[in-house]
Amino acid sequence: MNRTEPTAADAALSSRDSSSRGSSSGGSSFGGVCLVSMPYASVSRPSMALGLLAGILERDGVPVTTAHANLWFAERVGLPLYDVCEHQSQIQLLVGEWTFAEAAFPEELFPGARDKDEQYLDLLEASGVPAPWSFPGGWRAALRTLRRFATEFVDEAAQRVLATGARVVGCTSTFEQHVASLALLRRIRELDPDVITMMGGANCEAVMGEATHRCFPWVDYVVSGEADGLITPLCRTVLERGWDVPADELPRGVLGPAHRLPDPAGPAGHREKTAAGSPGSGPPLPRAVFRQLDSLPVPNFQGYFDELSRSSRVGPYVTPGLPLETSRGCWWGDSHHCTFCGLNGSSMVYDSKSPERVREEMAALTERYGLKRFECVDNILDMGYFTTLLTALAQEKDPERALFYEIKANANTRQIETLVDAGVTWVQPGIESLHTEMLKLMDKGVRGWQNIQLLKRGRQFGLRMSWSLLWGFPGDSDAYYAQMAEWVPLLEHLEAPQGTALLRFDRFSVYEKKAQEHGLFLSPIPSMHYVYPLAHSDLEDLTYFFSDTPALGVPDTLLRPVRKGKGIQALQEVANQWKQAFHDTVRPVLAMTDVDGELHILDTRRCAERTRMRLTGVARAVVLACDAAPRPAKLREILRRDHDLDVAQATIDAAVESLVERRLLLEIDDRLVTLAIPGTIPSLPTGRDFPGGFVDAFRATQDSARARRAEGAEDTAQGAPALEEQR
Structure with missing residues (x-):
């Protein structure tokens, strides 16, 4: 094929008749913006991105609707299967992304895209993930079934979105939502080329947004960073002018069609590059930042609750929580960037809402949705809240309130008491290790003894904590893990870690930014090669997770090969025992x-x-x-x-x-x-009490099994007369 001529993929996905621009689509006269949250976003709480952006557009008079397609898909496949990708698999294996890859990258447009599917499943099996108990009928068959459902679902979801009559469809993408979002927008482009498509979210920040815009021409606009201040002018401009918006008239942090330059040498689906140039060259796409947090409206989560109430396979098993944002950025990371942390993208700038504004928002959300369970989505608690917001909440003495916060691990006893009195029932303190030398490598600004004290105070005051033990850091010593292994048996009366986890190298982390200084050679995680039919150079820009071993071509392993010393082996063994003891019916005291x-x-x-x-x-x-x-x-x-x-x-x-x-x-x-x-040790909240919501996937699995058995019995009963007649 002559690469200078348009391919069928290009014609189907990126060409449009200029005479039809601006026409409404679908059978509805809505003509506004539809914001979509695709799988595998959590079904236990609304999307903060959708709720906040919908609230802003609604306030500013821009017609908007939301589509919680994650709930649609969970309803379609059932919670047990959905839970596999949301919770049961290691995120860097990209199991959820793989299930939607066939819909996003069909063979007719991306020849050879499916060639590595069996190899991917082989390597999943070798990795021990997913756990065998998750798939009593065979996990390979279950994943293939899930992929088939995903491929069929994308077409159904696209038609449902188009039926709203939206002229602009935007997807939010964080972690394992990217491929599903690409699949949806690709299908929407096929069904109605007049609809304008957008993507944003954490997966679209900086160079990842550039790669998304460059590699997938059916995505018209890509937003990097916080869209609060730009979503209204962007949508108004696009609704009025469609694709004909000059690059210099787009808000900072936005790429549009005008940023694309023809690239005749590119393959199908990859025929254009950003004006910045080739992959990895030029300044990265800037990150939009918004910090006037008190000016934001109360998020609109009604679409989520309406959808949940209509659901028969999801709703009965979900105890929902509400996301609540009280601050952005990280005040610690602004001056001491934890070496492994990739949150906040390229901006750590910190700002928080006024205590009065937070209380008003909590009251408004409770009045609207009848809930007092809040998962604060902040990266870190504003320390000033201890004498303002938390003190005020404590004075209200509301026993029904439950809050989750991420905190710094050096909180003292009085601060822990204040948290509990305010209704904070669960925290993520960022403990990560109990060894001071390890914590120094992480630049955590805390020492091992403080982490142990925090675990003790949490147990003393009934404050649940989510934490893990990380290992495999550049410059660490197996002796550190051996020493922790000696301490752990003494600590088994305290809350156990969720597990021991090998260090993951994330984009925007110190390790990614200064890889050479730490002796690292980073490349995209091997799973990326099985999911995306793209060149290695594109994967380098698109990936959020990195491996410190080369993954050129087709890798032969999914997991970073690490030599485990006796120290880390001992720590993993005693940590598992600690976890088992913590989850026993009677815990150690x-x-x-x-x-x-x-x-x-x-x-x-x-x-x-x-x-x-x-x-x-x-x-x-x-x-x-x-x-x-x-x-x-x-x-x-x-x-x-x-x-x-x-x-x-x-x-x-x-x-x-x-x-x-x-x-x-x-x-x-x-x-x-x-x-x-x-003193007397109080009970701890259970998983059902998590402020961000709870999904009873176990009960859903049991009910599903009962239903299948009942159907089988009914089929047997109906078949008996026919068999008798045959005799």
Whole structure:
């Protein structure tokens, strides 16, 4: 084929008759903007992106509707299958993206796109993901079924979106929504070339947005960054002028048709490059930033709740929560960028809403939707809220309120109490490790003893915490993991990590930006080669996740080969035991109660010397004093001041040594940490109580199995007379 001539793919996907521009589409007279959230967005809460942008357009008089296509798809395939891609597989394996790849990149437009499918499934099996229990009928067949459903669904979803009469269709794309969004917009272009298409979200920031715009010509406009301040003028301009918007008239952070330059040498579906030039060259697409947060309207989530109420296979199993945004950016990352973190794109600039505005928004959302469960989508809690917003919420004493926040791990006891009093029931503290040298490699600005103290306070006040142990950092030592493995058995009465996770290299992280300084050679994760039928140079721009081993051509593994030392192996083993103990019906306990000068200890940990102990005198005073994790050099002064004990240092040292041997104290980072939890230990929230919503996929699976058995019994009963007649 002569590459200088248009291909069938180009004609179908990117050419338009200029005489038809601006005409309305579909059978409806709506003629506005339809914002779409594709799979595999969570079904347990509305999309913040859709809700906020819809609220802005609605406020500004631009006709808008929303389509929660993630709910449509979950309704179609059922929650058990949907849950496989949303929760059960490692995100860097791109299982969800693969299920929509056939719809996005059909063979007739992308020859050879399916050649590596079986190899991908082989490597998934080798990786141990997905877990066998997820697919009692065979996981390969289940994934193929899911892909078939996805391919059929894209056509149905496109027709439903077009039936609204929207002239502009925009998809939000974060993590595993990109391929599904590309598939939808490609099909919309085929069904109605007059509809204008857009994409935005985290997957479209900077060079990833450039690659999306360059490689997929059926996507007309791509937005990089925060669209709050540009969505209204952009949509108004596009509704009025269609594709004929000069590049210099588009808002900062937006690529449009005018940015494309013909590239006759390009393959089908990749015939154009951005004006910036070839992949990886020129300045990256800038990131739009919006920081007048108090000026934003209350998000409109009505479309989600309307769809959920109509659902019979999803709605009955979902306890929804509400997303709430109280700040943007990261005040810590603005000055100390955690080395592995790729959140916030290329901008860490921090701003927060006024406490009054947050309370008004919470009240408005509760009035609209009848819920008091809020998942704060902030990257980090504004520390000023401890004396403003959280104090005010605590004074309201609302027992029905439940909030989730991401916090910094050095929160002190008073701050933890304030969080709990305000109705915060669950936090993500960014613990990541218990070893100070590891935390230094991450630039976390916290030490190991502080993380242990935080876990202790969380258990003391009934505050649930989500955290993991990361490993495999450049410059780490297996000795760090070995030391943590020695500590873990002493901590099994505290909340366990969700698991141990190999470090992932994300775009915009310090490791990605300064790979050479850290001795890294980064390339797109191998899974990208199985999902996208693109050149390696394009994948370098499109990927959000990287591997530190070359993945040129077709890779022979899905997982980064890492030599596991004895230390990390030991840590993984004891961490798994810790997790099992935490999820047991009866959890291990290490509690202390001070009664009339005697400190009563209850210890049911597997490492316990005795189940019950009574401490008096110096031993009692040391345990009580070390609840605050003092430095050993300060302990004698604390005993004299707070416990009226003036004893020799040798006596104190002997008491400390004895308590360490009994595993009641931990010496770490030149600190002495009492491990016992003071007072009565409260219960912790369960998964059903998560403020961001809960999906009972287990019950959905059971009900689905019962329904299949009932159908089988009915079929058998109906077939009996016919069999009898044959006899």
